[in-house]
Amino acid sequence: MDLEVTKAITESWFARLQENLCFDAAIVGTGPSGLIAAVKLADAGYKVSMFESKLAPGGGMWGGAMLFSSIAVQNEAVYLLDELEIPYKRYNENLVVCDSVLATSALIYQASKRGVVIHNGMSVEDVVFMDNRVSGVVVNWGPVVREGLHVDPLSFRAKIVVDATGHPCMISETAARKNNITLNTPTGKVCGECSLNAVEGEAMTVENTKEIYPGLYVCGMAANGVFGSPRMGPIFGGMLLSGEKVAKLIIEELK
Template sequence: MAELNEIIITRAIIDRYHAKITGNLDVDVAIVGAGPSGLVAGYHLAQKGYRVTIFERKLSVGGGIWGGGMLFNEIVVQDEARRILEEFGVRVNRYEENYYTADAIETVSLLAARAIQKGVTILNGITVEDVVMRPNRVIGLVILWSAVEIAGLHVDPLAIRAKYIVDATGHDTEVVKVVHKKVPGRLMTPTGNIEGEKSMWSEEAEKLTLENTREVFPGLFVAGMAANATFGGPRMGPIFGGMLLSGEKVAHLIDERLKQGS
């Protein structure tokens, strides 16, 4: 076996990561949250040739999929969403009419792998703590290492620029909360505020997840559970079809905007 040099190992990591992050400082679309909607959105946008970066505050990607329902690591999707999992190569099993199951671990692994292979860059361990704003529009994100945030250290963040931002942070609506705090009452919701997530109602939640996937502030879209939490829809539990379809929809909406040059 050839001799290994620890300094070369260290230099390789620093050099490659430096190239990765500096190549993603000015992108077409920045997605916050590498859950199901974020990964599907990134995949479809990258497939169309756009430069896409996903920022994930945790070390692991996949959002709520990993644990399935109460750590039973199976997920359920309805018939309309089955084709999305199959497009990613996930094996789907029919349970009964309109109910299909998939292994949670296989689902996350393939969603992430296929997105990366299409050209998406996923930067994990990074928290989005603010947005870059110009008059009446979000144009970027303010980022910090998650470990720095957790430790409570006084460290200034850095910034990235994007033509469009997607908040796919789930129940937390992290980016929408920042915008609402800085410019209260200006969200494109019925009251101008975050409407808040309602209690579980799977059928209604799956429908509204898709309906609520839209622009919520100029330059900022919401997808997945963040869409329902922003616009006041209920939670759905461990059925993930709506979130997969939401990722597909937000990619289509942003693609249309980018094509128009708006």
């Protein structure tokens, strides 16, 4: 039985890997903006793979604020909760509140149900850069990267790469630094996020969601980090709307 279990796991996993070496969109980071983007792209018929360096997808949404498992979403994004059947309670005329664990697990489930491949425990350490375009991702095991082990990575090809890595905006920073390219930002590089301003941060998260170099898009907190805008704290409407916006932009390009 033990060998049958091993064979079943390895054969099914490697078959899925072989089927997903090339895809339409690679989303790096599996927080709420990345998951919404994956759902919308999959609904439009595109092949999507997500990469998460940690064991559990979901980004910072699991913990709510200071481990209080409740998150706030403003009215403008409530329709996305309705679309994905995520329950919520009305707090006041401006906000609803959701259970953070339920909301996060629902986003993961909805993406997976649509055929989005989520590679957990995989860290994107570089991009594929060809003909002055970001054309894929370079991936290793998350623990290998964290331990600094000298193990060569593998590459995946994608028409579009989305930096949804949150505050560090690691993909944008790596692409700019290693290839000496000029990003579509005020400085041409990663500006770095500013301190908290919830109102401005929410608005700019959506405003900053765009293509910053051929083949490379940003969404969620990575967008604010790249463009030098404020963080917004434990409110998630802007993150959800950012994910929807980046999916719309990518769909327009892939058409």
